[in-house]
Amino acid sequence: MAWTGRHRAFVVEEYVKGNKVVERFLGFIQLERHTAEYLTGVVIDKLEKLGLDIENCPGQTYDNAANMSGRYAGLQARIRALSSTAIYIPCANHSLNLAVNFACESNLEATDYFSTVQSIYTFFSASTQRWNLLKECCKCSLSNNRDEKSVVRNEAKALHNKMDTFETALLTLIWQRILGRVNATSKT
Structure with missing residues (x-):
């Protein structure tokens, strides 16, 4: 079960x-x-x-x-x-998931990184218009889009600034490799 x-x-x-x-x-x-x-x-x-x-x-x-x-x-x-x-x-997959989760929670940078990733997902998934913009590879910037409310533009700008850092880029590369291996192990 x-x-x-x-x-x-x-x-x-x-x-x-x-x-x-x-x-x-x-x-x-x-x-x-x-x-x-x-x-x-x-x-x-x-x-x-x-x-x-x-x-x-x-x-x-x-x-x-x-x-x-x-x-x-x-x-x-x-x-x-x-x-x-x-x-x-x-369950091996659940155990693996718990191990990765505990490892992430024990590292402040990882916790902050995944919090940012969650915020980005929440921001885009809360609006079909924003989700469609994301799917179109963000050809336009929400932070400059006058069709959006100022609070949305401000949140988009804050998320963009958070993403546009060396630390976020580096952590994305690191976690892509780690989670790629976790995924392969999980499938096995």
């Missing part, structure tokens, strides 16, 4: 056929709560509806949240109590 948002999860079946690993999407699950006890019931109910015996499910993988990964009362521990073969393996 994996999360797709705050109120939904999806279930994937993975098995070996010949010498290939096969993954099948089994459906979405609507969630009302996130407690391990509730999630255990949801998982068991979904397996029963799919006609799958929990004893034939030798592995389980979730994110690293305590309600999922908790050793004594998490979902994985509760499933393990029902099936001794249901070995828990933390």
Whole structure:
């Protein structure tokens, strides 16, 4: 089971056929709560509806949240109590994401850089007109565009000034390489 948002999860079946690993999407699950006890019931109910015996499910993988990964009362521990073969393996992609996130949060320059990137995304995604200008490779400058309100022009100018620094250019190159490797590892 994996999360797709705050109120939904999806279930994937993975098995070996010949010498290939096969993954099948089994459906979405609507969630009302996130407690391990509730999630255990949801998982068991979904397996029963799919006609799958929990004893034939030798592995389980979730994110690293305590309600999922908790050793004594998490979902994985509760499933393990029902099936001794249901070995828990933390989701590698989620673990990688957490490691990168913690690394970024421990560095002031990285935190500031990603805050700027988030601000740029928020600024452009808040307006279809600005988004279209961005998609057109910014052929015109929002900070000089008289069709925009002065507050928008000022915000665009501030973001432009923040982007137009050596530090931002250098961090963009560095993070492009790092995140490129993270992406390749994640796909693997």
